[in-house]
Amino acid sequence: HGADQLMVQRYLCARSLGQARLALVLSGFTVTAQFLLFLLVGVGLYALVQAGGFPLPARADGRDWRPDEVFGLFIVTVLPTGVAGVLVAAVLAAAMSTLSSSLNSSANALVTDFYRPLRPGRDERHYVALSRLATAGWGLAQMGVAVGA
Numbered sequence: 001h002g003a004d005q006l007m008v009q010r011y012l013c014a015r016s017l018g019q020a021r022l023a024l025v026l027s028g029f030t031v032t033a034q035f036l037l038f039l040l041v042g043v044g045l046y047a048l049v050q051a052g053g054f055p056l057p058a059r060a061d062g063r064d065w066r067p068d069e070v071f072g073l074f075i076v077t078v079l080p081t082g083v084a085g086v087l088v089a090a091v092l093a094a095a096m097s098t099l100s101s102s103l104n105s106s107a108n109a110l111v112t113d114f115y116r117p118l119r120p121g122r123d124e125r126h127y128v129a130l131s132r133l134a135t136a137g138w139g140l141a142q143m144g145v146a147v148g149a
Contacts, residue, residue, distance in 0.1 A: 005105040006098075045074060054078065099142070107134035 007027065014020035048054045054074060056065050065073065075084050111131045116122075 005109075006101045009101075009105070042071070045071060103135050103138050103142070106138040107131045110134045110138075 007024075010027075011020040011023055014023055045054070049056060049070065056070065056073070057077075059065065075087055079087065108131065111127055111134055115130060116127060
């Protein structure tokens with residue numbers, strides 16, 4: 001925690017070293033609380049299944065449900081339609097936020113750290129246009145990895 005590109009970008013926006021340190025410490029507490037919440041959801045769902053409050057339906061292929069499939073099944077079969085929609089939208093929004101940060105960081109590193117030193121003195125519009133192309137290129141690369149996986 002605290003050393004990836006996304007977090008470092010946030011710390012660099014702090015007004016002082018003291019504020020950056022405070023942000024790092026508070027972020028640690030926030031991440032700990034977040035992970036505890038995620039773990040409690042998993043433990044609660046496990047307890048619900050074990051107590052018979054959420055019986056798992058039989059699968060058409062005869063296999064048992066994997067633990068990572070139970071939460072999705074719970075969302076689809078138990079939660080009201082509106083709540084399920086909001087939860088799915090929240091998961092997609094979080095994924096898109098993480099991916100956009102990753103794409104932005106990769107494009108920024110490529111243009112600022114590699115291209116700009118080799119081609120100094122260009123107009124800022126040139127670097128911005130190249131950054132946009134690099135973002136699209138990294139997006140295609142990530143999609144390729146996803147399809148390959």
